[in-house]
Amino acid sequence: MHQTDDFYRELVEHRRVIRVLALSDGYSRAEANARLARNPGIIASFSRALTEGLTVTQDDREFDAVLDETIGTIAEASRT
Numbered sequence: 001m002h003q004t005d006d007f008y009r010e011l012v013e014h015r016r017v018i019r020v021l022a023l024s025d026g027y028s029r030a031e032a033n034a035r036l037a038r039n040p041g042i043i044a045s046f047s048r049a050l051t052e053g054l055t056v057t058q059d060d061r062e063f064d065a066v067l068d069e070t071i072g073t074i075a076e077a078s079r080t
Contacts, residue, residue, distance in 0.1 A: 012041035024049035
């Protein structure tokens with residue numbers, strides 16, 4: 001078990017807390033997703049990590065594929 005596993009449980013379960021959001025905080029999307037997955041009940045607010053892998057040289061199909069994959073991995077990490 002990692003020292004940050006379930007670190008925010010007390011906040012997540014507090015009766016006056018509606019949601020706890022996690023920022024990607026400069027981590028790669030993979031690392032931010034891994035940290036998020038180790039903390040059940042927290043949802044992602046990953047603006048910078050959401051754009052990771054997107055470039056201006058991609059056509060619409062490539063752009064959409066990268067964005068779809070990104071959203072899928074962040075959503076999956078938020079489900080734990």
